[in-house]
Amino acid sequence: MYNKKRHKLLSWILLLAVVLTILAPLSVSQAAGVGDVLGALTAPTAPSSDGGGILNTLFSFLFDKILGPILNIFGGGSTTTGTPPVKLPPSPSGGGPVIDSGVLRGKVIVVDPGHGGSNPGAVSNGTHESDNNLAVSLKLREKLRQAGAKVVMTRETDRTVAQAGSSLGQELQARVDIAEQNNADMFVSIHSNSNPDPSIAGAMTFFPSGKSSKLALEVQSGIVRETASVDKGTQPATFYVLRNTTMPSILVEMGFVTNAAEAAKLQNDAYRNRIAQGVFTGIVKYFQVN
Numbered sequence: 001m002y003n004k005k006r007h008k009l010l011s012w013i014l015l016l017a018v019v020l021t022i023l024a025p026l027s028v029s030q031a032a033g034v035g036d037v038l039g040a041l042t043a044p045t046a047p048s049s050d051g052g053g054i055l056n057t058l059f060s061f062l063f064d065k066i067l068g069p070i071l072n073i074f075g076g077g078s079t080t081t082g083t084p085p086v087k088l089p090p091s092p093s094g095g096g097p098v099i100d101s102g103v104l105r106g107k108v109i110v111v112d113p114g115h116g117g118s119n120p121g122a123v124s125n126g127t128h129e130s131d132n133n134l135a136v137s138l139k140l141r142e143k144l145r146q147a148g149a150k151v152v153m154t155r156e157t158d159r160t161v162a163q164a165g166s167s168l169g170q171e172l173q174a175r176v177d178i179a180e181q182n183n184a185d186m187f188v189s190i191h192s193n194s195n196p197d198p199s200i201a202g203a204m205t206f207f208p209s210g211k212s213s214k215l216a217l218e219v220q221s222g223i224v225r226e227t228a229s230v231d232k233g234t235q236p237a238t239f240y241v242l243r244n245t246t247m248p249s250i251l252v253e254m255g256f257v258t259n260a261a262e263a264a265k266l267q268n269d270a271y272r273n274r275i276a277q278g279v280f281t282g283i284v285k286y287f288q289v290n
């Protein structure tokens, strides 16, 4: 009888956790409170509060192993309209001037082109997110290398990072592992966005709650300055690769493949180069003051 009651209670907690886990990442802006609570609960570094141990474990398990990876791979911050995200301060340089990229010398930077192989990410208007992500990432690699950084790519071709047959969670963990094993100074994940509303366009940058917000602001500012893209700002997010990397980390959503004009731009070599340049200058500026 006691066991039965307890079982019922656990079922309710499980159900609540599932609902919260689904709601939070899908409506970061609409329900920021829920997102923050969930992010805090599921963050690996979050101290477990008194009596919250089991619930924390439950949240972490549900998010890390089941829903987080699925939402991260297939959702990837696609529903981020609503209340306006954090807006950028005016650029101190105004754009244009040559920056001293010497601060990158010796820095280990992991560049992570999202998706790949059997997982193309968002597909729309004749383009695969995974292809755009890789093309921009390879350009970013060259810029970082020329400035003296040691760049580690999670993938350099159209493939998954984890071995074939791996779960979504394993695929994302494989990317985290590369960053951790290389003692990276920075982790930069490159993605393209999607939204059911084809009129939505623009770039945005996500960061793990509690850290990397300055990096996100610099990179977002760099992208907008270089591409004149719609500025959708920066936002904290609970994506797997952001929550589970210990170094400064960001996830860039370069633009929406579901917007016809932006999809065309994302496939344009010159535009891809401008995005890469924007991310690059943002990274340089971050290291200049951090």
Ligand SMILES: [Zn+2]
Residues within 6 Å of the ligand: 072, 073, 076, 114, 115, 121, 122, 129, 191, 192
């Ligand atoms: Zn993505």
